[in-house]
Amino acid sequence: MAATLPRQLWQQTWPMALGVLSLLGFQLVDSAFIARLGTAPLAAQSFTFPLSFLIIGVQVGLGIAIAALISRALGADEQARARRLGSLVLLGGGAIIALLALVLLSAQEPLFRQLGAAPELLPLIRSYWAPQLLAAWLGAALYFGYSLFRAHGDTRLPGKLMVITSLINLLLDPLLIFGIGGWPGLGLPGAAWATALAFGAGLVILGRRLGKTDWLARHGLVGEARRSLGPFTAIAGPAMVSQLMPPLAAMLATAIVASLGPTSVAAWGMASRLETVSLMVVLALTMSLPPWLGRCYGAGDWPQIRRLMALAFKVAVLWQLALGGVLALFAPWVAMALSGNPEVRGELSVLIRGLLPSYALLGLCMLVVSASNALGWPLRAMLLSCARLFACYLPCLWLGTQWGGIAGTALGAAIGNGLAGGLAYLMFRRSIDERGRRTSVIN
Structure with missing residues (x-):
């Protein structure tokens, strides 16, 4: 089993890695296109990132829970329950994200003012935010479908669809942003409409494939909702x-x-886009590992869980150190490719050199949080996320910014990532050792 574990992890992860690369890659190119419009549109888009991440955070939290329950049901051979849970996530998840999008649309101006957006940027943000929220809702619905396929062990279709939707977005981006022929295009809102159309096409494909499976149920949903609510x-x-x-x-x-x-x-904002692209392998592991860990959890196979996580840690650290080193070395050229503004390029180059290598330890933290949710330790995952951001990352970021401008910002964020990774690794080792001792006593 141990000899084939790397191959199994590769087979489960590479489709998601390819999909994540394409999905995050188009977002990075999206920002690169917007950068050609000028600093103001790029800054306007950057101010929307935190609220977009808010929507993604809700959808991922829902997806983690439902994927964990479905994979555990499958591990315990409860097929009928898994089908009911699949239907519930598609219906309930879509409704929750739609409600959140409406709230963020109605409260947009005070929210962006609180984030520090200058008054002259608000009209640009307003033109972009409504279609971006539509794209976010479509993307969330697509994500819930991906979660269902991953819970059933199918990572290939989600990976392929991520590539397809990314290609559609890349084709539509220049047309809708800059126009064609005599049509001047939509400017900044064109980027959001391109994403919405791409995700809509992905939903159509996903719906047709889902219709050919027996993973959904029409009956017993109310009773299952009551049973599974706790x-x-x-x-x-x-x-x-x-x-x-x-x-x-x-x-x-x-x-x-x-x-x-x-x-x-x-x-x-551009560095944030590059961060997610550079973390593509780690993000793919956080998607492919939890269903696998959930099935092992349902079957009580803790030695396999330990082997899986040890391998995932090695992959994450080696990948991030290698990629971070290369991107830091070529930072000026990477920044030149992403932005046409010399001032933005200079600051982006500083951020790349300071931040990218630190993502090796950030990746460890992300893997521990994802695994903890799948292994029945959601409270520990929550506390770790809180400690990473509010005890490690933000204080170091603030101190660095106060003391050293943009260079201090990069250094402070890197130190915060390093502290978080070390804390996560120690916490996971302690948790898994405690579980091992408890299992030995029971046996």
Whole structure:
């Protein structure tokens, strides 16, 4: 079993890694296109990132909970229950995200003012925010479908659909942003409409494939909702809080960086896009591992869990150190490719060199949080997320910004990531050792 474990992890993870790369890659290119419109549109888009991350945090928290319950039901051979849970996540998740989008649309102006957006940026943000919220809702519905496929062990279809939707978005981006022929295009809102159309096409494909499976149920949903509400809340509550803390931290981080001016905000927003792309392997592991860990949890196979996590840690650290080192070495050229503004390029280059290598330890923290939700430790995952952001990351970021401008910002964030990774590793080792001792006593 141990000899085939790397191959199994590769087979489960590579489709998601390819999909995540394409999905995050188009978002990075999206920002690169917007950067060609000028610093103001790029800064306007950057101010929307924290609230967009808020929506993503809610959808990921819901997805973690439902994927954990479905995978555990499958591990315990409860097929009928897994089908009912699949139907519930698609219906309930879509309704929750739609409600959140409406709230964020109605409260947009005070929210963006609190984030530090200058009055002259508000009209640009307003033109972009409504179609972006539509795109976010469509993307959330697509994500819930992906969660269902991953819970059943199918990572290939989600990976393929991420690639397809990314390609559609990349084709539509220049047309809708800059126009074609005599049509001048939509400018900044064109980027959001391109994403909405791409996600809509992905939903059509996903719906047709889902219709060919027997993973959904029409009957018994009310009873299942009552039965699963307690376990679902026990996982989803802490998981959602864990996922909501990064958007909250992103809002605070944006407000901190905003004190340095619009150019720094634009560079910080671009660096945030690059961060998610560089973490593609870690993000893929956080998607492919939990259903696998959930099935092992349902079967009581803790030695396999330990082997899986040890391998995932090695992959994450080696990948992030190698990629971070290369990108830091070529930082000026990477910044030149992403932004046409010399001032933004200079600050982005500083952020790349300071931040990218530190994502090796950030990746460890992300894996521990994801695994803890799948292994029945959602409260620990929540506390770890809280400690990472509010005890490690934000204080170091604030101190660095106060003392050293954009260079201090990069150094402070890197130190915060390092502290968080070390804390996460120690916490996971302690948790898994405690579980091992408890299992030995029972046996």
